Amino acid sequence: MTVQEIRAFNRFYTNLIGALDYGKHLYTPYTLTESRVLYELAHAPRTDAADLRLELSLDAGYLSRLLGKFERDGLVERGPSEEDSRRQRITLTTRGREATALLDERSREAVGRLLAGVPAEEQPRLTEAMRTVRDILGELRPDRRRHGEGPVLRDPVPGELGWIVQRHGALYAAEYGWNADFEGLVARIVADFAQDHDPHLERVWIAELDGRPVGSVMCVRDETPATARLRLLLVEPDARGHRLGERLVGAVVDFAREVGYRELVLWTNDVLTAARRIYQRAGFTLVAEKPHRSYGADLVGQDWRLSLQEGTPK
Template structure:
């Protein structure tokens, strides 16, 4: 019963937070993750990059790219830490402080608008319920960087395929500047799978952590005989750095080999360096690459291949 109620609350609260999405509804140029980093820089006493990464559970590479963007935009300054030259001290510039002030004001306005629909007599009860949730779960999880159960891989539930489309579109726009053409491509891939797939030879896996989806991957039949194709690998930024990407890739490799595929192939782009490292560790080799312009940017597409076994797929 408790698990069901927590999952139901998580879905409700995730939708509620979506209604307060910074980039869409607060009319700011910053994503929710970017806004969290700016908030921590403005309010937390620790400003080292390593502390930020631990506090927000962000992948080191992703945080470095985000801070580089902030630095180019004149929001932060980076310098060696006075206490330890191996660490990087991050400070907000005047422009950065102005941005966090604007974010804070608009966030307060959005929450105020949400609370305006709550009767005055119910607001103390709401606040007390929130404190109770924080107190109980805070005691149950003294170490915020440790996940008790760890990620689990499961079949997609209703709504998960739509989540894959939305998160691919949002993350690739935020991290690489790709336009909605990419989201359209992902939508077509997902729609084709949902409409017609062989459950014996084709699968989708959703990675779930703390009752929320944090990753995905797909294995489908390729046009070439006895060949499978790995598609739509994704790991949320706050779930990176824990081996989940390797696990998702390995799951596809094991599945493809088990059902009898002879080869496993994939197509990616050279800018996706972290994903390419995952493929190399799994044994894929680069077989072809070609420049192209897609999703509003210039890219170099790459074909990768992993031999699995001799013989046709069953």
């Protein structure tokens, strides 16, 4: 009975979302597999060919040909991994990120059209059922049984910008006693980003672990020309220990370099010792300090700076 139900569900779902004719629905020149590779490259700041083969279960020869096509089309660049010169690191170019952004936009539109027919009161039940299927069947993957699924970095899905605001407010109140003024500040930052940002020069990352968001960070343009600002770094307490803080900061640094910013800056407070250690390890230098009273607490604000490659964002 279970076998028949799963097969019936597979037929129903693939027909519903048009997975067998991906390009027709998203109006892009990429096949489903090509789109999946681009998605992985966009959502994992440090990806090499071996990672892609493992995550997507692709044949090595097929993946090599596909990446060669992407390289000829100016979508990716290939080079030796910084961690292991025997491995090949794959990074998206500006053109590659534009292509991925288009795919992401079309995919969101397609899912939005699908959900438009689902009553609002039924949508939580639908998402919970899908999460249950993923959690149960995800445990069957041999690589995840051996090593655990592990955290991934990705773009936010609808509702997660609000999650960033809520979790900042709750965590900083619980850990540092900050009042609602801080949550209001985070809400303004997130609202400004949502209302008006350049997707080629500004970005938000969500850290996901076991199917749920557990961290965030943001890269936005600063008022100073050719300068980016790192904002809203957060890692949930129960997700600490996975080096997610380092990965999130590394994602911002890599992105800022790739799009041509000359320097990266951030503002924090001295009580956030774990975050400050992450910034120091990433190469940031403390350039200024100033006492202030904010969020119901006496604090010392700090300005940090990281010099990047030469070049002005286009």
